[in-house]
């Protein structure tokens with residue numbers, strides 16, 4: 238009898254692949270105001286998708302719908318085969334604007350430990366496995382030496398890395414990052430990218446909202462072009478074309494400088 242295939246081999250051609258995130262013609266609205274219509278695509282384990290579109294395109298709104306914070310009014314969003322509400326435990330989120338007050342007197346390791354509370358409950362004390370997961374997450378973002386420092390004394394980029402470590406400590410199967418590279422220096426950007434790559438290597442999927450095409454190229458297999466409607470969803474090399482970007486950023490003057498989209502109001 239032949240040995241069973243090792244689990245890390247890709248499935249044979251034609252075999253169905255697991256799906257972490259499935260968007261089925263999803264329309265999302267705040268009350269009566271539609272923000273996104275008919276968003277459609279899938280993200281597989283170990284892959285990342287970049288959400289690209291101009292300010293106000295609906296990138297954060299899509300992330301919030303995946304978190305069950307904004308309702309899907311038509312179509313569906315499925316996370317790991319479940320509704321967003323039922324999948325929350327397996328999803329971690331790093332918000333766009335750092336929502337943690339830098340003056341709040343809390344250490345870096347305490348912030349990272351917050352990522353464990355969904356698993357341990359707020360009333361129990363963290364155990365050995367929680368401390369190990371938090372320490373490993375902090376190491377992933379290269380900030381072990383800052384564990385005892387006060388969160389507020391770190392630079393903006395380092396704080397962003399701590400927030401990513403908090404998300405990694407939750408051991409998510411889907412990680413949602415809302416513009417994680419904004420205002421982050423090259424060292425922190427490199428550390429964030431390494432941590433995202435390692436997480437993907439463990440089979441997690443990642444959704445990254447970004448204006449930075451270089452990041453999309455480096456970190457993401459898939460790209461979703463958004464501006465109320467979807468202007469493309471698929472492999473980065475197929476979707477990130479000047480035509481696709483021009484259509485997505487329609488109504489604005491658009492210039493591509495190297496890998497960056499420079500947008501000027503028309």
Ligand SMILES: Nc1ncnc2c1ncn2[C@@H]1O[C@H](COP(=O)(O)OP(=O)(O)OP(=O)(O)O)[C@@H](O)[C@H]1O
Pocket residue numbers: 267270272290291292293294295296297298299
């Ligand atoms: N809580 C809300 N209630 C009503 N409308 C909202 C709310 N939050 C966002 N919007 C609107 O939804 C639209 C999409 O906003 P969203 O923040 O998702 O865009 P974005 O692509 O993330 O933009 P940016 O790149 O500037 O962060 C915008 O028109 C915005 O004004």
